[in-house]
Amino acid sequence: MSIRERLSGNEAIATAMRQIDPDVFAAFPITPSTEIPQYFAQYVADGKVGTEYVTVESEHSSMSTCIGAAAAGARAVTATSSAGLAFMYEVLYVAASSRLPITLACVNRTLTGPININNDHSDSMGARDAGWLQIYAENNQEAYDNYLQAMRISEHPSVRLPIMICQDGFITSHAVENILLEEDAAVKKFVGEYRPEHALVGRDHPLAVGPYDSCPFCMEHKVMQAEAMKNAKKVILDVAADFEKTFGRKYGFFEEYRMEDAEVALVLIGSTAGTAKACVEKLRAQGVKAGLVKIRVFRPFPMEELAQALKNVKAVAVMDKSEGYSGCGGPLFAETRSACYDLPDPPKMIDVVYGLAGRDCAVEDIEKVYRHLLRIMETGDVGPRYIHFGQRSNQQEVL
Amino acid sequence: MAYNHKVELSKPERFAPGHRLCAGCGAGIVCRGITRALDEGDKAVICNATGCLEVSSFLYPYTAWEDSYIHSAFENASAVCGGVEAACKALQKKGRLNEEYKFITIGGDGGTYDIGFQSLSGAMERGHDMVYFCYDNEAYMNTGIQRSSSTPRFANATTTPVGTESLGKKQEKKDLTVIMAAHNIPYVAQTTFIGNFKDFHEKAHRAIYTPGPAFVNVMAPCPRGWQYSAELLPQICKMAVETCVWPLYEVVEGKWMLSYEPKKKLPVEEFMRLQGRFKHCFKPGNEWTIEAAQDYVDRKWAELLARCSQS
Ligand SMILES: Cc1ncc(C[n+]2csc(CCOP(=O)(O)OP(=O)(O)O)c2C)c(N)n1
Numbered sequence: 001m002s003i004r005e006r007l008s009g010n011e012a013i014a015t016a017m018r019q020i021d022p023d024v025f026a027a028f029p030i031t032p033s034t035e036i037p038q039y040f041a042q043y044v045a046d047g048k049v050g051t052e053y054v055t056v057e058s059e060h061s062s063m064s065t066c067i068g069a070a071a072a073g074a075r076a077v078t079a080t081s082s083a084g085l086a087f088m089y090e091v092l093y094v095a096a097s098s099r100l101p102i103t104l105a106c107v108n109r110t111l112t113g114p115i116n117i118n119n120d121h122s123d124s125m126g127a128r129d130a131g132w133l134q135i136y137a138e139n140n141q142e143a144y145d146n147y148l149q150a151m152r153i154s155e156h157p158s159v160r161l162p163i164m165i166c167q168d169g170f171i172t173s174h175a176v177e178n179i180l181l182e183e184d185a186a187v188k189k190f191v192g193e194y195r196p197e198h199a200l201v202g203r204d205h206p207l208a209v210g211p212y213d214s215c216p217f218c219m220e221h222k223v224m225q226a227e228a229m230k231n232a233k234k235v236i237l238d239v240a241a242d243f244e245k246t247f248g249r250k251y252g253f254f255e256e257y258r259m260e261d262a263e264v265a266l267v268l269i270g271s272t273a274g275t276a277k278a279c280v281e282k283l284r285a286q287g288v289k290a291g292l293v294k295i296r297v298f299r300p301f302p303m304e305e306l307a308q309a310l311k312n313v314k315a316v317a318v319m320d321k322s323e324g325y326s327g328c329g330g331p332l333f334a335e336t337r338s339a340c341y342d343l344p345d346p347p348k349m350i351d352v353v354y355g356l357a358g359r360d361c362a363v364e365d366i367e368k369v370y371r372h373l374l375r376i377m378e379t380g381d382v383g384p385r386y387i388h389f390g391q392r393s394n395q396q397e398v399l
Numbered sequence: 400m401a402y403n404h405k406v407e408l409s410k411p412e413r414f415a416p417g418h419r420l421c422a423g424c425g426a427g428i429v430c431r432g433i434t435r436a437l438d439e440g441d442k443a444v445i446c447n448a449t450g451c452l453e454v455s456s457f458l459y460p461y462t463a464w465e466d467s468y469i470h471s472a473f474e475n476a477s478a479v480c481g482g483v484e485a486a487c488k489a490l491q492k493k494g495r496l497n498e499e500y501k502f503i504t505i506g507g508d509g510g511t512y513d514i515g516f517q518s519l520s521g522a523m524e525r526g527h528d529m530v531y532f533c534y535d536n537e538a539y540m541n542t543g544i545q546r547s548s549s550t551p552r553f554a555n556a557t558t559t560p561v562g563t564e565s566l567g568k569k570q571e572k573k574d575l576t577v578i579m580a581a582h583n584i585p586y587v588a589q590t591t592f593i594g595n596f597k598d599f600h601e602k603a604h605r606a607i608y609t610p611g612p613a614f615v616n617v618m619a620p621c622p623r624g625w626q627y628s629a630e631l632l633p634q635i636c637k638m639a640v641e642t643c644v645w646p647l648y649e650v651v652e653g654k655w656m657l658s659y660e661p662k663k664k665l666p667v668e669e670f671m672r673l674q675g676r677f678k679h680c681f682k683p684g685n686e687w688t689i690e691a692a693q694d695y696v697d698r699k700w701a702e703l704l705a706r707c708s709q710s
Pocket residue numbers: 426449450451452473474506507508509510511536537538539540541542547
């Protein structure tokens with residue numbers, strides 16, 4: 001039986017951690033993820049978990065501690081945001097290439113600089129090529145549910161890759177909302193135990209981890225890693241199916257909202273989906289065929305599936321909540337546009353970079369984007385493809 | 400049990416030959432000595448920082464390590480070791496691991512004094528049950544003899560080259576052993592390869608079998624970087640100790656103890672003369688560099704004696 005509660009996103013993640021009782025938790029405080037290690041410290045202080053809690057001196061060391069712990073055959077977890085994630089950059093790649101299924105609760109916050117504590121996705125997007133699985137949440141329920149599914153995906157023998165469970169800083173992490181929690185025993189049963197075949201300790205043979213990998217071998221190892229990322233697609237769907245069977249809530253690579261006959265659609269990630277859904281409803285009431293695709297799984301990127309979801313749409317705005325500084329659009333735009341390249345009649349597509357460093361995005365703002373798409377659909381003229389939306393100066397606004 | 404060199408050397412080798420360290424490299428001697436200091440049958444996990452040792456001892460698909468071993472980066476070996484140790488504690492507590500392990504970290508001076516210092520300091524302060532061994536060859540050898548904070552003043556390194564306006568490194572060597580003692584951990588020691596390895600062996604053994612964090616700094620000369628021919632190694636180590644450039648001592652639970660006091664402290668030039676990296680110091684007109692080096696050694700030695708007599 002599910003339990004009705006009211007929790008913030010951070011407490012939801014901490015609760016999931018307590019229920020799973022990981023072997024090692026190493027973390028360092030940074031807004032807005034700080035509450036997670038704080039809640040967890042209390043669980044340790046109250047004897048509610050058997051976890052070894054390592055209060056490291058930096059995020060580089062929290063990831064390194066997780067690397068050591070996971071190589072020793074333990075389930076290792078951490079939590080961070082923004083500069084903390086950036087500080088881990090080097091060792092994120094090490095975790096992935098060593099094929100260590102570490103779980104990182106990422107509470108998305110903009111990357112310094114300039115320093116700013118509010119939400120956008122530049123931190124985890126900056127790590128998108130590090131070889132980590134990335135799953136994003138719209139709200140605290142999804143953050144909790146994604147966390148419960150994380151380890152079964154990342155620890156699966158055909159995957160063995162670390163995983164980031166992302167939620168929007170403050171908007172999701174600090175807002176208290178209704179949530180359905182599952183019972184401790186049911187969670188433990190669903191997640192299962194971690195028993196890797198190889199480990200530094202407790203096996204018949206010693207193990208050597210992290211070689212100097214020379215030219216004749218290193219590329220093959222990287223290809224194996226790439227294959228594992230592809231394998232994760234099936235595992236993600238299998239775990240989601242079992243999650244639905246067990247707890248009744250349905251998940252996929254992305255959520256399609258009113259997409260069945262949509263002519264104009266947004267593709268976006270995270271909490272803005274709630275705002276966009278309200279806007280879709282408003283527009284639908286006026287007869288506008290508006291739809292929304294909310295990306296849940298960004299790594300591996302569900303390329304073919306997304307193309308199928310968008311194939312009948314006339315005009316698409318990809319909403320990037322991070323600036324890639326590529327000079328031609330954000331990371332979600334690059335992936336989405338590439339996904340649609342093979343469609344016989346791809347939709348017209350623009351990139352709307354928005355919400356940077358916590359800039360607010362309301363229903364009226366989203367409506368402007370849909371209206372712009374309608375104009376593109378009618379005139380066939382796409383206009384500027386790469387737009388920064390929601391700036392102080394109206395002059396620069398295209399929408 | 401009294402140290403018996405023959406008996407120790409007859410133990411099965413846990414750092415296998417076939418690694419690719421240069422002939423006469425101090426790092427390899429450190430590794431053989433550390434693994435020999437483990438009691439037979441005791442299991443260990445070795446964590447290693449990036450450096451000459453790592454790239455020479457674990458090249459896929461070969462490893463020189465008979466024990467479990469993990470390398471992940473240059474600056475994080477202590478944190479990785481702390482993670483392994485924490486994992487073992489958790490797995491033991493949860494009944495999923497029955498064996499006991501010793502946790503050993505090995506890093507070069509770059510990975511210890513410099514880029515890995517934060518991670519080392521953090522792990523020691525948190526009190527993980529682990530030993531950190533620094534093989535101190537006084538420069539970044541793996542990348543081609545660049546200066547580190549451990550490089551002594553006046554040494555010629557590729558980022559502190561001798562030139563018309565330069566006499567090598569400008570700064571004195573960082574005194575890391577003293578800094579580690581200031582962490583108030585149960586065991587800190589400084590050693591090198593002397594005679595039959597008794598000093599090194601006993602300190603390594605004590606460090607490994609002291610509960611809680613321990614740090615051992617081992618002077619591990621590098622024939623390539625210090626510019627001497629490999630067979631001079633024993634003499635270099637002996638001179639380092641006899642000149643008090645590298646005193647042998649321990650800090651046990653805060654108590655400072657000299658392991659060896661030279662009967663007659665030799666002048667520092669006896670140590671410097673053996674190495675090409677100090678060659679320029681012996682040129683006419685540069686005599687002051689040797690005097691300055693002597694002053695520094697005298698001051699540090701007096702400080703150490705004072706600490707030991709106060710303890
Ligand atoms: C973050 C990072 N910076 C730089 C390097 C390049 N690097 C590898 S080993 C090394 C020097 C190692 O010096 P030390 O720790 O003294 O070991 P040694 O090679 O002398 O044995 C450097 C600079 C690296 N691997 N990682």
